[in-house]
Amino acid sequence: MAETTYVEAIRQGIWEEMDRDDTVFVMGEDVAVYGGAFKITKGMLERFGELRVVDTPLAESGIVGAGTGAAINGLRPVLEMQFADFMACGFDQITNFAAKCRYRWGQAIPMVIRAPAGGNIHGGPFHSQNVEMPYVHTPGLKVVQPSTAHDAKGLIKAAIRDDDPVIFLEHKYLYRSVKEELPTEDYTVPIGEAGVRREGSDISIITYGWMVHVALEAAENASGEGISVEVLDLRTLVPLDRESILDTAKKTSKVILLHEDTLTGGMGGELAGIISEHAFDYLDGPLVRVAAADTPVPFSETLERAFLPSVEDVLAKIRWLHRF
Amino acid sequence: MSTPAVAHLQTKFDRDLCERFHYYMLLMRELEDRIENKLYRQGKVVGGCYTGRGQEAIPVGSAILSRPGDWLTPSHRDMAALLIRGVTPEEILAQYMGRATGLTKGRDGNMHMGCSERHCVPIISSIGASIPIAGGLAFAMRYRGESNVVFNYSGDGASSRGDWHEGLNMAAVMNLPIVYLCNNNHYAYSTPLDKQMKIADIADRVAGYGIPAEIVNGNDVLAIYEASTRGVEHARAGKGPYFIECKTFRMSGHSAHDPADYVPNQLREEWSRKDPILMLQKYMVENLGADEQDFMEMRKRVLDKVAAAVEWALEQPFPDPATLEDDVYAPA
Numbered sequence: 001m002a003e004t005t006y007v008e009a010i011r012q013g014i015w016e017e018m019d020r021d022d023t024v025f026v027m028g029e030d031v032a033v034y035g036g037a038f039k040i041t042k043g044m045l046e047r048f049g050e051l052r053v054v055d056t057p058l059a060e061s062g063i064v065g066a067g068t069g070a071a072i073n074g075l076r077p078v079l080e081m082q083f084a085d086f087m088a089c090g091f092d093q094i095t096n097f098a099a100k101c102r103y104r105w106g107q108a109i110p111m112v113i114r115a116p117a118g119g120n121i122h123g124g125p126f127h128s129q130n131v132e133m134p135y136v137h138t139p140g141l142k143v144v145q146p147s148t149a150h151d152a153k154g155l156i157k158a159a160i161r162d163d164d165p166v167i168f169l170e171h172k173y174l175y176r177s178v179k180e181e182l183p184t185e186d187y188t189v190p191i192g193e194a195g196v197r198r199e200g201s202d203i204s205i206i207t208y209g210w211m212v213h214v215a216l217e218a219a220e221n222a223s224g225e226g227i228s229v230e231v232l233d234l235r236t237l238v239p240l241d242r243e244s245i246l247d248t249a250k251k252t253s254k255v256i257l258l259h260e261d262t263l264t265g266g267m268g269g270e271l272a273g274i275i276s277e278h279a280f281d282y283l284d285g286p287l288v289r290v291a292a293a294d295t296p297v298p299f300s301e302t303l304e305r306a307f308l309p310s311v312e313d314v315l316a317k318i319r320w321l322h323r324f
Numbered sequence: 325m326s327t328p329a330v331a332h333l334q335t336k337f338d339r340d341l342c343e344r345f346h347y348y349m350l351l352m353r354e355l356e357d358r359i360e361n362k363l364y365r366q367g368k369v370v371g372g373c374y375t376g377r378g379q380e381a382i383p384v385g386s387a388i389l390s391r392p393g394d395w396l397t398p399s400h401r402d403m404a405a406l407l408i409r410g411v412t413p414e415e416i417l418a419q420y421m422g423r424a425t426g427l428t429k430g431r432d433g434n435m436h437m438g439c440s441e442r443h444c445v446p447i448i449s450s451i452g453a454s455i456p457i458a459g460g461l462a463f464a465m466r467y468r469g470e471s472n473v474v475f476n477y478s479g480d481g482a483s484s485r486g487d488w489h490e491g492l493n494m495a496a497v498m499n500l501p502i503v504y505l506c507n508n509n510h511y512a513y514s515t516p517l518d519k520q521m522k523i524a525d526i527a528d529r530v531a532g533y534g535i536p537a538e539i540v541n542g543n544d545v546l547a548i549y550e551a552s553t554r555g556v557e558h559a560r561a562g563k564g565p566y567f568i569e570c571k572t573f574r575m576s577g578h579s580a581h582d583p584a585d586y587v588p589n590q591l592r593e594e595w596s597r598k599d600p601i602l603m604l605q606k607y608m609v610e611n612l613g614a615d616e617q618d619f620m621e622m623r624k625r626v627l628d629k630v631a632a633a634v635e636w637a638l639e640q641p642f643p644d645p646a647t648l649e650d651d652v653y654a655p656a
Contacts, residue, residue, distance in 0.1 A: 025467070051467060057497060062456045062490030069460020072445065073395060075467060077460075092487070093456065097448045103651050104428050105438045105446050139652050163654040239653070 004182045007175035009149040010114075011040050013156035014078055016186065018048055021076065024160055025052040028063060028080030028114075037082050038116055038175060064090035064113065068098045071111040071165075078160060084115035084169060085129045098165045099140030111166070112159045117145070118171040118210055118260055119292075120308060124299035130209070130261035130292075135167045136237050136270070142191055143237040145169040147212035149180050151235055154189030162191060171210045178213070194241035196248070200230030203318055204248040206271055207258040208234040211309060215258055218314035227322050237267060242274060249275045253284040254321050258314060263291035285324030288317050335550055339612045342604065343622075344388060345545045349380040349601050350626045352404040355413055358630050359420050364580045368638070369420045371433045376401030378543070378575030381600035382507050384408070385548030386475055386568075389556050393472040395461040397445040397454040400435040401507060401574070402477045409442040413630060417637035430643035452482035455491030455504075462500035462565075473501040473559040481512025483526050489533075492565070496533045499564040503555035504530075506567065507542060509574040514586045530567040542570030543600040546607065573598075 004012070018024045025048075026041050032055040035042030045053040056063050060081060067077035081087045087094070094113065101107040119128035135143050142164055146152040152170070159166040197212055198219050205215040212233045219229035232248045234241065249255050255275060257268035268289035275287055290309050298304050356375040363369040376383070383402035387409065390396060398405040406416065411427065419426030419437045427437035428446070438446030445461070448454050458476035465472045482488050483506065495502050506526055510517050523529070527537035536558065540547045548570060555566035573595035577584040608614035 054498075057490070057493055059490035059494060061453075061487050062459070062494045065453060065456020065487065065491060066460035066463055066494060069445075069457040069462070070464045070467070071460070072440070072457070073461045073464035075464045092450050093453060096450050097453055097457070102653070104432050104436070105440065106651060107438070107440050108654060142653070 001181050003179040004149050005176050005179040006146070006149045006152045006171075007038060007040060009153035009182060010156050010170060011042065013153040014040070014160070015044065015047070017157055017160040018044070018052065023074060024076045024078060025054065026078045026080065027054040027056060027067060029056055029058055029082050031055060031080050036080060038172070040114070041080065060086050060089035061093050064093035064098065067111050067113070068093060068101075068109055071109045072101070072107055076110050076160060078112045078114065081113060081115045083127050084117035084131045085126050087113065087115050087131060091134070094135070094141070094165070095138045099138045102164065103140060108163045109165045110163045112156070112168050113165070114168045114170060116172045117169045118173055119297050119304060120173040120210065122299065122301065122304065123172070123297070125296040128297035130259070132167070132169060132237055132261060133265055133267065136267065140165065141238060142166045143169065144191055144235060145171065145209045145237065146189075146235060147171070147174065147209055147233050149178055150182055151189050151195075153182060154187055155191065155235065158188040158191050161188065166191070169209070173210050189235065192236050192239045192241055194232055194234045194236070194244040196230065196244070197233045198229065198231040200228040200252065202228045202252055203254045203256060203321055204230045204232060204252040205256045205258050205314070206232045206234065206245060206248065208237065208267075209260060211258050211260050214309060214311055214314060217311045218318060221311065221315055222318045225319070227318055229318060240274070242278075245271060245274060246279050249279045250282040253282050254324065255283070256288045256290055256314065256317055256321065258290045258309060260292055260309060262294050263289060264294050266291050285321050288321055290314055290317050335546070335553075337546055337607070337611070339608070339614070342608050342612060345384050345549070346601070346604055346608070346622060347626070348384045348388070348404045348407055349545065349604065350623060351407055351413070351629070352380045352383070353377065353601060354623070354626050354630050355416065356403060358634060359417070360576070360580045363420065363634070370422070373420075373580035374400040374435050374578070375576050376403060378595065378599065379507050379509060379572045380404055381543050381545035381548050381604075382505055382570045382572065383477065385545040386503070386505050386552040388549070389552050390475055391472065392443070393470060394475065395443045395445065395472070396475045397458050397461075397477060398447065399454075399477040399479060399507065400447050401479065401509070403435060405475070405477065406437070406444055409439070409444050411439060411442060411444070413633035414636050417633050418640045421637055421640070422642065423637065423640035424643040425640045429647070450487075452478060452485030452488040454478060455482070455488045456494065458502050459491050459495045459498070459500055462495065462502045463498065465501055471560045473503055473556055476502055476504045478504070478506055479512070480506070480508040480510065480517060480520060480526060481515075483529055484512070484520055492530065492533045492535060495565045496535050499562070501559035501562070502565040503552060503559055504565065504567045505552070506569045507572055508569055509572050511574055511578075511587065513578040525569060527567065527569045535565050535567050537567035537569060539569045539571060542572030543598045543603055545600060545604050
């Protein structure tokens with residue numbers, strides 16, 4: 001059977017949900033006639049019509065507001081932010097209104113905001129950022145980022161069926177660089193469940209998104225040096241799968257927190273806090289963060305390579321932590 | 325160019341409709357008076373305390389046209405819109421006092437309340453944000469092929485925000501069924517119109533988006549009713565959005581803490597002579613045979629209702645701290 005790419009998996013997931021539920025629609029810049037900047041919505045206009053596949057003016061706040069209003073009035077919007085970076089233009093609508101509706105007035109907002117995120121694509125300062133943390137920090141939002149084609153399809157379907165607003169971060173580098181055979185039957189990947197990608201006993205790497213693949217490569221190299229590394233893919237950042245996080249920390253007693261987002265104020269600090277509070281007695285070494293440098297994402301290849309966490313960076317920390 | 329004010333009163337207003345206008349305007353006036361000048365001063369209402377004193381004609385003359393399937397996004401100066409949709413004075417007072425039986429169960433205060441069942445979206449404090457929301461509500465109506473419309477309320481201050489412009493433009497491009505009621509009360513908090521914009525009329529901004537706009541006397545409930553009727557017919561007929569700029573004046577501070585001493589006395593006095601309730605009463609006396617006695621009886625009825633609601637609300641429980649973390653997410 002043919003393998004399906006990450007980008008195609010997301011497309012299939014949305015397509016299938018639009019087929020099974022006619023309240024699901026897609027809206028965004030260049031999503032209809034053009035099929036989306038990354039072709040996630042290709043062919044949808046022809047299949048589902050212009051009422052359900054909607055091109056908008058260049059107006060992220062307007063798009064998020066319209067999606068939220070439509071969700072209040074019974075629809076299930078799947079909104080596309082052309083790049084995750086531009087979600088900042090809709091930040092007020094997302095964090096000040098959509099996220100608070102259930103708490104303020106018991107109104108569900110079943111809405112997905114898709115946001116192509118991440119670097120390693122020569123995108124530079126406006127097309128490469130990992131913007132998860134402001135949304136992770138906003139109660140009322142769910143935040144997910146799949147690392148595989150299987151999860152991309154299963155999570156987008158779960159997000160569309162979810163009754164809360166979901167920030168769906170898609171990694172642009174993974175769009176066409178990972179693929180696999182997908183189940184033929186309907187499936188979802190539950191929001192809020194992490195997955196162990198590689199079992200190990202000496203060190204755990206807790207990560208998500210593209211960095212899962214970096215961690216797996218580092219783990220493979222470390223095994224050649226006699227170090228057994230476990231890799232936990234969070235898949236969902238909110239709500240966090242605390243049980244899986246604590247299980248792996250207790251199992252190996254040494255934890256590396258790896259993310260492509262910049263270091264300060266990143267997910268690593270939050271994970272370190274959780275592990276320190278709830279598994280301190282199990283630890284045999286410091287909680288180690290590996291993350292991008294605290295700079296804007298640079299464009300030029302040498303700079304971007306220096307900016308992003310690499311397999312070598314992770315390996316160095318594995319060797320260092322292993323000595324404890 | 326802005327549309328000139330339409331010569332008003334093509335409608336024959338009957339006594340029954342005028343009494344409904346009068347009742348809701350008076351109820352809003354007295355309820356807000358009780359909240360601002362008694363309960364707030366007594367410390368029984370805390371936090372921000374916004375009223376729409378002097379602007380009652382705008383929500384009343386428009387929301388009274390709403391049908392059950394329509395949606396409304398009232399601003400913090402449109403309490404009567406909630407009353408017309410069936411929100412009770414009891415619920416409003418419990419909300420202001422942070423009680424568990426208020427519309428937001430104590431999670432938000434003052435006019436920051438809404439209700440899914442009665443199709444009222446609560447105000448979003450980042451003013452102007454409701455304009456794109458109205459677009460989405462209207463989008464869903466068109467999606468299902470309904471003839472419902474959205475009544476969106478905002479003020480002059482909102483028209484400086486990006487959301488206002490994004491939302492109006494999208495509604496125009498998508499031809500969405502929305503009637504915008506803009507209360508141009510001449511001040512955004514302390515900032516007068518001439519420091520907000522270089523032009524005289526907000527309707528001129530709207531013209532740039534290709535949305536029909538008209539300007540009405542925002543203190544004349546009959547003029548607002550007529551303009552809203554035109555707007556609602558336009559939107560229900562699938563002709564797209566419609567904008568009504570209601571020239572009015574905020575006869576209070578921005579909030580109860582604000583003495584508004586930045587407003588020239590002369591301006592305030594000028595507008596106090598245009599009180600919307602007095603204007604309606606004058607019409608009712610001159611055209612419908614109403615008299616002072618009728619108004620006094622109505623006022624007594626309203627005051628009794630408010631007093632009973634206050635008594636009820638004061639007995640309501642505060643929210644249980646154990647509910648703090650409820651309803652952030654859907655139940656698992």
